[in-house]
Amino acid sequence: MTLVNRLVASQGGTIEDQREGLAMGQEFVVRRPRHAEGATDNPPASRADDGGVSPPRRKRRILVADDNADLATSMGLLLEMMGNDVRVTHDGAAAVSADAEFRPDVIFLDIGMANLNGFDACRCIRAKPWGKEPVIVALTGWGHDEDKRRSREAGFDHHLVKPIEPAVLERFLADIESPAA
Numbered sequence: 001m002t003l004v005n006r007l008v009a010s011q012g013g014t015i016e017d018q019r020e021g022l023a024m025g026q027e028f029v030v031r032r033p034r035h036a037e038g039a040t041d042n043p044p045a046s047r048a049d050d051g052g053v054s055p056p057r058r059k060r061r062i063l064v065a066d067d068n069a070d071l072a073t074s075m076g077l078l079l080e081m082m083g084n085d086v087r088v089t090h091d092g093a094a095a096v097s098a099d100a101e102f103r104p105d106v107i108f109l110d111i112g113m114a115n116l117n118g119f120d121a122c123r124c125i126r127a128k129p130w131g132k133e134p135v136i137v138a139l140t141g142w143g144h145d146e147d148k149r150r151s152r153e154a155g156f157d158h159h160l161v162k163p164i165e166p167a168v169l170e171r172f173l174a175d176i177e178s179p180a181a
Helices: 002-010 069-081 092-102 118-127 145-154 166-177
Strands: 014-017 028-031 061-065 085-089 106-109 135-140 158-161
Touching (some): 061 092, 069 085, 092 106, 092 118, 106 118, 118 135, 118 145, 135 145, 158 166
Parallel strands (some): 061 085
Antiparallel strands (some): 014 028
16 A cells, blocks of 8 residues: 555645454445635646656546455556546456446456456457457566567456556656647
8 A cells, every 4th residue: 555655645634544344344445525616627737756646648548457455456546546437347257247238448357367368368358359458467476588478378458567656657657648649
């Protein structure tokens, strides 16, 4: 949660753990300051080198699939704070189902997931009629050349190694949005 704490603090906000006890699940409350009267709905852009996060050029539908629930939730919160519509799943089969219903613009898939690994989930998504459209990114702890080769063969567009810093994620999303990408 350190990543989310830093991000929320950089936006002038706070995050509270509302846990009621062990085995009761977790709920986090994020509070961000309201804007002054007459301000736009979007917060002012922060510079990435200041540790802040700028709003995206356009709102995207983004699917995050990772069996590490804390990482998936943190990344989902980060992407939402960047102004995106985000869905989070925790296994490959759920990612394939969510893709069919949600039709994301960008999909971040962990490779080593249960129920259907990221390689197979990517292949399943690419086999669908709409599966050519999303940018699919392997977001994994596996960063060897062989892992990158296998992700290309499975149909991934990009291969990023975890953990990913907010500023790097922001630049990555801006790069895939630009026509030169």
